[in-house]
Amino acid sequence: MAGLRVRHRKTLALDSLDLTLGTGVHGLLGPNGAGKTSLIRVLATVARPDAGRVELLGEDIAGRRGRAGVRRRLGYLPQEFGYYPGFTVREFVAYMAWLKEVPAARVPAAVERAVARVGLGDRAGARIRTLSGGMVRRVGIAQAIVNDPALLLLDEPTAGLDPEQRVEFRELLRELGATATVVVSTHLVEDVAAACTGVTLLDGGRIAYRGTPKALSLLGETSGGPGDHPIERGYTAALRAHRAPGAREAV
Numbered sequence: 451m452a453g454l455r456v457r458h459r460k461t462l463a464l465d466s467l468d469l470t471l472g473t474g475v476h477g478l479l480g481p482n483g484a485g486k487t488s489l490i491r492v493l494a495t496v497a498r499p500d501a502g503r504v505e506l507l508g509e510d511i512a513g514r515r516g517r518a519g520v521r522r523r524l525g526y527l528p529q530e531f532g533y534y535p536g537f538t539v540r541e542f543v544a545y546m547a548w549l550k551e552v553p554a555a556r557v558p559a560a561v562e563r564a565v566a567r568v569g570l571g572d573r574a575g576a577r578i579r580t581l582s583g584g585m586v587r588r589v590g591i592a593q594a595i596v597n598d599p600a601l602l603l604l605d606e607p608t609a610g611l612d613p614e615q616r617v618e619f620r621e622l623l624r625e626l627g628a629t630a631t632v633v634v635s636t637h638l639v640e641d642v643a644a645a646c647t648g649v650t651l652l653d654g655g656r657i658a659y660r661g662t663p664k665a666l667s668l669l670g671e672t673s674g675g676p677g678d679h680p681i682e683r684g685y686t687a688a689l690r691a692h693r694a695p696g697a698r699e700a701v
């Protein structure tokens with residue numbers, strides 16, 4: 451994407467963003483209001499940018515045909531995802547597969563696989579309203595991956611997951627990132643350190659830092675900034691550098 455700008459009334463949520471993402475797991479970090487959700491919504495084709503050019507999976511999404519082509523190959527877990535509480539896990543994920551135009555003959559196997567991958571195989575017949583918050587989040591991840599997306603967008607996927615589930619989810623992310631472009635927005639920098647191949651730190655709608663989690667951790671080792679873990683120290687150091695008077699974008 452180039453020159454991407456998103457405005458919400460008077461707020462400039464994304465300010466002339468240039469970003470290229472390839473195969474792998476990309477962690478999207480940044481303080482509240484940095485623009486993470488605004489960016490993911492544009493990539494998910496649910497929000498139109500006010501300016502700039504976005505090409506996804508080789509398609510320009512300014513046109514209707516381009517968007518339709520991308521949507522079939524896209525997986526998206528919104529920050530607040532809507533579901534039908536009376537549906538079973540299996541019914542809901544199958545419904546989402548149908549919406550994404552997965553061929554009917556492939557739907558049952560795709561659903562079982564997606565549900566098993568998020569560790570809900572034994573709850574596939576349960577109604578969503580009977581599940582815990584963390585399990586519902588995992589249903590959200592299952593619906594996002596049911597069509598084997600080439601571009602997977604996850605907005606705070608680990609919110610509500612217990613530590614064991616988070617560890618398993620990181621494993622799943624690494625698996626998915628081997629063949630797809632995965633973008634994960636999170637506040638949990640340790641998830642980024644463990645599972646991401648790249649990190650983009652947003653602040654005030656601009657890129658404050660881009661690099662590998664290892665490089666961000668190294669910055670933390672040398673910065674002496676606050677934080678309990680090297681990557682947390684790297685995060686605060688990168689933010690401070692970006693906010694320092696006269697700082698140029700450290701991209």
Ligand SMILES: Nc1ncnc2c1ncn2[C@@H]1O[C@H](COP(=O)(O)OP(=O)(O)OP(=O)(O)O)[C@@H](O)[C@H]1O
Pocket residue numbers: 458459461462463480481482483484485486487488489
């Ligand atoms: N619908 C809206 N109306 C007005 N302002 C909005 C709207 N959505 C977002 N904003 C503003 O745009 C900016 C970017 O918000 P966004 O939700 O993209 O940030 P974020 O990085 O995802 O934040 P968080 O970590 O809190 O989820 C913020 O200043 C926010 O207040």
